[in-house]
Amino acid sequence: MRATLRRTPRVPRGGRAERGGCRGALDVTARRPHPEAGNPTSVACARRGARQGAPGSGRIGDVADPAPPPTESLVRLARAHGVAPEFQEFNGGPKQVSAATLVGVLGALGVDASTPERVEVALRDAEDAPWRRVLPPVVVVRRSQGAQVPVHVTHGDAVRAWIEVDGVEGRGRRAAKGDAGRVDLEQADVVVEPRTVDGREVGRATFVVPADLPLGWHLLRTSGPSGEGTAPLAVTPDRLDLPAALADRSVWGLMVQLYSVRSRASWGAGDLRDLADLAWLSGREAGAQFVLVNPLHAAEPVAPMTPSPYLPTTRRFVNPLYLRVEDVHEAGYLGSADRALVDWSAEQALALDTDDGPIDRDVVWTAKKAALDVVFAVPRSAARQSAFAEFRRREGRGLEDFALWCALVERDGPPPWPADLRDPAAPGALRARADLADRVEFYCWLQWLADEQLATAQRTAHEAGMSVGVMHDLAVGVHPSGADVWALGPVLARGASVGAPPDMYNQQGQDWSQPPWHPAELERVAYRPYRDLLRTVLRHAGAVRIDHIIGLFRLWWIPRGNSAADGTYVRYDHDAMIGILALEAHRAGAVVIGEDLGNVEPWVRDYLSDRGVLGTSILWFEKDAEGRPLPPEDYRRLALSSVTTHDLPPTAGYLAEEHVALRERLGLLTEPVADVRRAARTEREAMLTALRERGLLGDDPTEREVVEALHRWIRRTPSALVGVSLADAVGERRAQNQPGTDNEYPNWRVPLADGAGRLVLLDDLFGSARFRSLAAALAEG
Template sequence: MANPIRELAQLYGIADSYLDFRGQPKQVSVESQAAILAALHVDAADANAAEKSIHEFQARRWTGFVPPVVVAHEGQPVTVPIAVPVDLAAKKVEWSVTLESGESRTGHALLSKLPVVEEANVDNRSYRRLSVQLPELPLGYHSASFVLDTGLQGALRVVVTPEQCFEAHAIAEGKKLWGIAVQLYSVRADDNWGVGDFRDLRNLIRLSAPLGCGIIGLNPLHALMPANPSHISPYSPSNRQFLNVLYVSVEDVPDFAECEPARKRVADQKFQAALQELRATRNVDYVRVAAAKFEILALLYASFRARHLGENTARGHTFRRFQEIQGDPLRLHAIYDALDGHFRLQGPQYWGWPSWPEEYRDPTSSAVQRFAQERAEEVEYFQYLQWLAAEQLAAAQSTARECGMAIGIYGDVAVGANPAGSETWSNRHLYLQGASVGAPPDALALKGQDWGIPPQDPIELRAQQYQPFIGLVRNMMRYVAALRFDHVMTLYRLWWVPRGLLSKDGTYVHYPLADLIAILALESQRNHCIVIGEDLGTVPEAMTEAMEHYRTYHYKVLMFEQALDGTFKRPEEYVPHAMAVVTTHDLPTLRGWWEGSDVTLRAQLDLYPTDELRQQAQDARVRDRVCLLRALVAADLWHWHDGEPLPTYSAALSRAVHAFIGLSSSNIALLQIEDLIGMTDPVNVPGTDTEHANWQRKVTASLTDIFSSHETQDILAAMDSARKGVNPNA
C-alpha cells in the first residue's frame, strides 16, 4: 500500500471505500481517514507521522505476550496465541484457567511443538506467535494465565459462547406471535403524572394480553439526566446500562404508603391541579413532570432511609443487595447524577462533564472521591431511584408472564450514549470525543446524519475485555425477555464523522463482530432473552451471515419490503426468523404515510436538498400506495381494482395492512399503538433536533379509551386471527 496513511487506517479498521445506499462505490479521502485516526489519538498528520504510528502499532501488537481476551465456541478447543521473543530461548509454557465456577485447570506445552502462526522483527528483536490449544471449556467467562519458563507471563479473559441466541419456547413450538409497540412516555392515563410510567406499562399488558398479545415493544428506557429534564431523546442517553427514573410510578413505590409528608403533599389541591394540567398537555412537559416527581421521590428516600436503612429491615437489605450487584457502574452513575445536579445549580455554563472543572472530569480523581464522601446521601438517593425503576420494570415483566404473554417486554438498546453523560464520563478511555457516530447519505436523510454520539474505540473495547459491552447487555436483559439492538450493524461497523467535517465526509470504522455477537448469544441464553437486530439500510454481508448463524432476529418493515419495481413482498415471502412491522418510530405513522403528510412535513423542515428530490418522493409515494393496495387485494384483504380512486385512510385500511403483516411468515409481528388509533404525527423525524417536537408527542387517547374502542378491538382481532394462519376476511 503506497500511502502510509491508508496503510495505517487499514490497521485500525478504517474503511477507504464503501457502497452507498444505491449500491455505488464511494472512495473515502485520505484527509477523512487522517481525521478519524486523529480522533483515535493516532498521529497521521503526514506520511512520516503515519510511518511512525504504524511502527508503534506493530510494536504494541508484538510486545503483548497474550491478547486481552479470547472468544471461543462451546464444544471446541480454545486457541490462545502467544507472542514469544526468540532471544529468550524459552522452552516451555505453563497455563492455568480459573473457571467461572471457581474450578481450576492447568497444563503445559513445549514451544517446539506449537504451531507458528506468524513471525516478525520489531525494534531489532525477533518474535514468533505460537498457538496454544487449551481443552474444551464450559460456557462462561473464565480467567487464564500463561507463564514461560523464562518468567514472561500474561493474563487474559476466555469467553466460551453458544452457537445460537435464545429462542422463545412458544416460537420453538411453532406459534407465531404478535405485539404492540409503544413509546412509554407517550401513554395517556387518568392517573399518571403527565408521562407514561411503569404502572401504565402494567396496565397496557393487562389490557392487551387477553386479546392474544404476546409482546410489548418499548422505546429505549435508558437513563437520561435528572438534573436536565429538557434533554429527552431516548437515543442520546446519559447511560445505557441504567434506567430513566421518570418512568417510576411514584404512588406505587412502597415507601409512598409509609410517608405521610409525601401523601399529604400529593393530596394537596394545587399539586393535584398541576397533575391534571400535566396529563392534559399535547406533548410531555418533561421539566414540570420532573419537578413534580423528584419533589416527592426525595421525600420517599428520606422516609426509606429512616424506616428501612436505619432499622435494617428486609426492604433495606434488598436495596443493599441491589447496590452490591450493580457495583461500581451504579456507584459512578449515581456520583455523576449528583455532580451534574451540583454544577447545574451554579449556572448554565455547566452542561455536562466536559464543562466541569478539570479535577471533576476524571471519575478516579481525589476531588470526585471527596465529593462522593461528602455527599454520600445524595449519591445514595440516585442509587435508590435506579432501584425503584428496576423493581417496577421487573414487576411489569412478571405481570406479562402472569397474564400469559409468550414473551412480555421487548426492550431497545440505543447505538450509543450522550457525549456529556454518565456513560462516557465513567469510561473516558473508551469513548472518543474527536468524532461522532452517524450515517452516510441515504434515501431518508440525503444529507447524511450526525447523531452527536461519541464512538467507542474498538481497540480499547477489546483491551477492556469487552466488559462495557457485557455489562450493558446483561443489565438490559435482567428486566426484559426480548432485546432490540438499534442499528445492529454497530456490532460490525459504525459511520464515524470526524469533528469539524460533514456527515458525508465520514467513513466506516470496524468492530470485532465475531466476538461481540458471540458474547451477545451467551448473555441471550443465560437470560432467556431473544435478540432482535434492527438491520435496516445498507447491511454488509458479514452482518447478515452472523445474524443467520446466531439466529438473531431480523427486522422487517413493510414499507421497505419491496422489489425494485415497487411490488410489495407477499406475506409468505417474509423471512421467518424476523420481526415484521408496518412502520417504526423513525418513520411516518401508517396514516401519515398513506396521506403523504410526512413528505409535506419533511419539505417544511428543509430535509430535501432539492425540490426535484421532494417531487420524486411525492411521486414515489403515489406509486407505493397503489402497490400496497395491489398487495392487499392479492392477499384477499381488500377489494379494489386498478384505475379506481384510492381509498381514504380508515380503520378498515389499518386493519387490512396489519392483517397483511399478521399473515407474514415472520415469527413476530408488531404494530404501533399510534396506528391503532389512526394518528398522523410522527414520533421522530430523523435529521431534526429542535425543528420538530421529537420524543414528546403523546398518543391522542388514554389506554382505557383505546382498548374500549371497537375499531381497536377489530384491528387486534384481525391481527390475532392472521397470526393463527386464518385470513380475517375469510
C-alpha cells in the same frame, strides 16, 4: 512447551465489512431515516433515502474539497487499526479516503500519524504490540469451534497454559493435579518465527482452546520462566435458539412509546406501572405476546431533559422519569405532612394526563423528583435496606459513578466542568463523592426502584400469559456530554463522532454527535462496559431490539472538526460483539432483534441469522424483484415484522398523506409537493392492489379496514414476531418524531390520541372499538 518456530495462518480480526454506505448510502434493501432525521418525502423515499441528522443534534456537514491521497504507509497503518482507507459509495463506485481524514480518525484512536516519520513509528508499534503481550486482552470463541490463542514469551522459554473454568458446568472435565474446574491446553503444531521487540527476542507458542467448554466467562492463564499471563475467555453460544413458545409459530405484540401511553394516575407521562398494566391487559384481553417499548435509558437528572430516547446520557441505567411514585414501598409509610407534600407534587403533574398538548418531561420530572426526595427520607426496613445495599454492591463502580455524575449535574449544572472534575478519578470528583454522598445514594436508590418496577412489569407480563413479555430497545449511542462519556474514559473515543457518509439524497453526509466505542480500548477492558449495559438492559427483558445493529460491525467515524462527509468506516470485531451479545441474551433467556434496515450486505444478514439474531422487516420496505410488495410467505422467519415503525408516520397518517402535508407546512420538502404526493399515492395504490388480490380488502374500504388489512397481510408472514404500533391500533395520525426539525415539531412528546386528536388514556384503551377490532383481526392470523 516452548515458544519456538510454530507457524499459524493469520485470521483477520474484524472479518469482512459489508460494502456500501451504512445508514447513509443507497441500497436496494430496506432502509429508514435515523431518529430525529429528515423524513423522506414518501415511504418509498424512506426506503431509499438517507438519514438527515443526529438524534437531537441537527448537525450536517459541508462537502469537503478534494484532498491529497494517502501514502502507502498511511494506508497500511489505517488497515492495521481497522480504519478503512477506501469504501464503496452509494452509487457502487470506490471512494478513496483522504490522507487528512485517515490522520484524523487515527488520531481519535490515539495513533499519531501527523508526519511520515510518525506513521513509520506507529506502524512498527502496531506490528510489535501483540508481541509485547503474553496473551491477547480477551479471547472470545464460539462454543463448538474453540480457538487458537498466541502466547508470547522470551524466545526459547517454556510455557504452559490452562483455563480456570468458572461454573459447575466445567467440573468433571479432565483437571490437572486433581484441581476441579481446570482444563490444561495443548500446544498446536504451528511454527512462527521469533521477533525482536524492544531489544528482546520474543517467541510465539500457539495453544488450542478446545470446543465445547461451558458457556460463560472463564480465565485463561499461562505460566513459565518469562512470567505469568491472564486473559478473560468468553465462550459464547453458536446461535440463539427461539424459545419453545416461538419455535413453531408466530406471535404478535404491541410497539409503544411508553411516555405517550398515559393513564389517569401517570403524573403526565406513561410510566412503569402503565407498562405493567398495558402488558397485563394486552396479554389477557387481546392475546399479545410482547410489548416493545422505546429505549428507557437515563436522560439528564435536571431540566431541561432531552426528549429523544435515542440520545441518552447513558445506555446502562434507567430514566427515573418512568417511576410510579405510589408504587415505591416506603411511600405507604409517609406521615401526614410528608403525604401532603407528595400529593401537592402529584397535583401539578396529574393534571397533565388529560392535557392534549405536548408531553412536558421537565414538569413531570420536577414534580416526581420533589416527591421522591420526600419518600427517600422515609427509613427503610432492615430487609429493604439490605436489598438496596446488595443492589449497590452488584452494580458496583458503574452505578456509583453514574450517581455521582447526576449529583454533580444537580450541583454544578451540565458539563463542561473544570479539570478537577474531568472524570470520576479527578481530585474534585473524589471530594464530591464524599461531599455529595447523600445525593449519590439518592440517585443509586432511584435506579434500585427502577429495577424493582421493571421486574414487576416483566413478571406481570408473564402472569398475563405473554411468552416474551417486555422487549427493550437499545439505542445506538449516547450524548456527547453525558454520563457515559464522563465515566467510561477512553473506551469512548472523544476525538470523533458517529454518522453516515453522503448519498444521493443527503450529499453532505450525517453527523449524529455521538462518540463511538474505541475498538482497541473496548477490547483492552474485555468489553466490560458493553457487557454491563447488556446485562442491565436484559435483566428484566424477554427480548431486546438493537438499534442499528450494523454498528457492531462497523461505524462511520467523523474526526472532530471535519464535515460529516469527511469520515470513514472503523471496523469492530463483530465476532466478539455479537458473541457477547448472544452470551448475555442466552443467560437472560431473551430473544435478540437487530435493526438491520438500510445498506446491509446479504452476508451480514446471513451471519446474524446464523447466530440466531432476528432481523427487522417493515411492510412498506419489503419489495420483490419487480418492486412490488413482497408476498407475505416470502418474509424472513427470523424477523420482527411490522407495518410501520416509530421512525415512520402511523399508518392512518400515511394513508391520509398527512406526513406530506406536515413536511410541506414545515418547508422540509426538497421536491415539488405534487411530485411527492404522486409518489406517495403510487406506493399506496400498489399496496392496496396487492391486498385486493389476496382477498383482504374490498373495493371501497374505510381507513380502519385498510389498516386491518395491512396487519392481516403482515400477520400471514412466517416471521417469528409481528409488531403492531399502538398508534395504529387507535387510529393516531401524528408522527412521534418529524425528522429534520427541532422546536418546529414536538418530537418524542406526542401523547397517544385517536384519528380525531382525542386523547386515548390507558384506562379507556381496551374499551376502544377500533383497538378491539384490530386485535380480532390479528387473532385471525
